[in-house]
Amino acid sequence: MHRLRRPLLLCCTGLWVSLWPLCRGQRFTCETASCARHDVWEPVPFANSTEVCQDAQLRALDEFVSIFPQQCREWAAAGMGPWGDCRKKYCEVLGHLAGNLSHQGSNLYYGGDECRPLVNFNQTLCETSYRDAEGFCECLCPTMGHLQIPRVGACEEKIMKFLFLGRRGYELSQKYALSGYCSDFICEYFGKVGEPNPPYPVAGIPPICKTYDLPWRLYSCIELLSRKNYTPEPWLTPYPADSILECTDATTHEVDIRHIDTWGVCGNHKFRWRCPQGFPIMCRDPYGCSGDHCCEETVDMCPLGERVASTFLAIELPEWRGLWPPDWIAALGPTTTLGAYDRFKQNLRTTTGGPSFAQQIADYAWAGTAVLVAIGMTCSCLACYYMGVINTTYVRKVVLGPARLLNAYQADPVTFFASGKLPRDKKREAPLPPMRPAHEIEEERKDKEAVAALGDAWDLATLKGMRHLIDAHGDPDPLQAKLLRDAIRIARARGLQARNPVADLLEKGERWLSTLEAEKELLKAVEEARPDLRWASQVRLTQPPVLGKPWHATTQSKAAEAQVRRTGWTHIEGLRAAVQAARGRDISESHMNEAEVLLQALVARTHELPADRCVLDPDGFGVKLLPRGQHRAVWPVTGDSYTFNEGAKFGGEMGVDVSAPKELLGDAATEDARPVCAEWAKKSTCKAGRDCPWRHCKPQVGDSIRECILFDM
Ligand SMILES: *[C@@H]1O[C@H](CO)[C@@H](O)[C@H](O)[C@H]1NC(C)=O
């Protein structure tokens, strides 16, 4: 009876302490109902309203966010535990912010809707009861080391701004919204510190971190933080259909209450996002139903209550409005006194119960154990002795008798011990496969690695795209090309071509690389030919070798001019060959287009197409160009023409004008050689419209420009 008095007393005190404020409406006791400086706030009528609100925010961020991560890391590095002044500083900065947002301490506030939530603040309460302050200083600060963020993108600052100010109201959340990139880092951190039952627990996480309902599932967390129109608790609005479950990856699935399996569907879709309308309540326990939050018809069906927004992320905490936090209220409990008392005790972190029975007897436990062991040993010795003396030989015979040993030796344990009724498993009785040597296992591991590397390289390559793999001539090969090339080389070297995914991957990968090569060739040809645009339209003059000597009418000058023209022509032919080669490949349309346009322009601007490269179109559409390396010649005896390949000993058939297939012949259209209309070039309009003889387009290098003159006949 004496021992029971203390818990009883404690219980009664606890109940009294917890029930007493119930009469007071579950609010903190303050001068005002909301515990802020005023209950009713009016926006200021001044023009500097927005400006003051922005300034105050900047000052607050500068005073807290810019020092917080560093302070926490320094204190932790110095082994001094969490930063001591953290909570004081946090509340002081927010207190200044609230103070500066009110006009001279009156109930007029600056900044409209954006800054309205910030004036609801009580510094005393912040230091004792605000859970956001507690979260920052007792969870985030000591675990800062787990928040690993690369410098690129200044995500740490953005995350801190979001957590400090961004989550304090809807407008603010828009202003400090996090991108998917930055959310990734904070979400990985939440995963480390917030997972209630992690398979691999991280050491040194304060248990308080687990009480904040952090969104510890990575993908859900990223979605939660980075979706437009930040909502910390999207599950509050159920999916507007009776039996459709929405998963985090935004897929929706029909579920059926009679087929429980259908409810597990979100397990493959990054977990549940919203419950169906028929089961609108999402429960708090993250493992409640097939490893996910349950969807129920009413809150009472959830053992831990309804799922709530994380204290870290909610844009509305009751204590900001002078109300009790929900766990205080829950601690009161409606009827179940004992459970509520237990929970209350957990909340009062300072109270400890009396020593338990186990603790009380701990000091004498060893003696009891020793006595018990001694008694047990004596008994067994006596028994052995008794049995052994009266019947040693018999016992020995039964246990170790030669007949028995022989029997045991001959019996196959499987058949011997198997129950006769069970079907015999031939596989189990079959001899084990021979042991494999270590090098074979090692080779297999390497093979597997090579296959995986090839798969990864191909995945990366597909991310780059299938076409348009480089942008311009001279660009280095994309990173993916090297990875893919290496992976293909290794896979081939290991002779994996015949394996199942490899053959397919090799083929696709090589096609990808060949597209890259074709694009490179084409761009190279384009870059080589492009400078010709400038002077293709000009007659290239040659100089006499000795000044003053007759030159222009001489054979030598004709030969020299032909030589100059031929060099100009090689670029055009090179480009044409590249375009033709690229047509068969699956390459970027824009590169192809660029090359074709350039080719057309070059051909059109060349004043005199070389006669030995032109033939009459077999279909009768003017003149066509021969493919690279083919020439046309005229047999002087009969005047018939024939074609021959460069460097060949024999020409084609006499009198047959065309030897190359039609599709290899190039176009010699002259459209692009027309001058550009001057008026169009200047104003992009031309009053003559279609009657204007000149081209209506933006002039390019090498184009000539003419005024448009129309005669009325
Ligand atoms: C702030 O909270 C404290 C503690 O509850 C309270 O005593 C004080 O009156 C509050 N301040 C205002 C302005 O209401």
Ligand SMILES: *[C@@H]1O[C@H](CO)[C@@H](O)[C@H](O)[C@H]1NC(C)=O
């Ligand atoms: C904003 O403007 C009002 C009136 O023009 C002025 O009284 C007030 O001091 C200004 N507030 C700040 C913070 O500058």
Ligand SMILES: *[C@@H]1O[C@H](CO)[C@@H](O)[C@H](O)[C@H]1NC(C)=O
């Ligand atoms: C306004 O902010 C400054 C600095 O942040 C602070 O010193 C000052 O006390 C604040 N004013 C009010 C009324 O809180």
Ligand SMILES: *[C@@H]1O[C@H](CO)[C@@H](O)[C@H](O)[C@H]1NC(C)=O
């Ligand atoms: C040993 O015990 C067995 C069975 O209880 C009995 O048949 C046998 O005669 C005993 N032998 C001796 C030496 O007592």
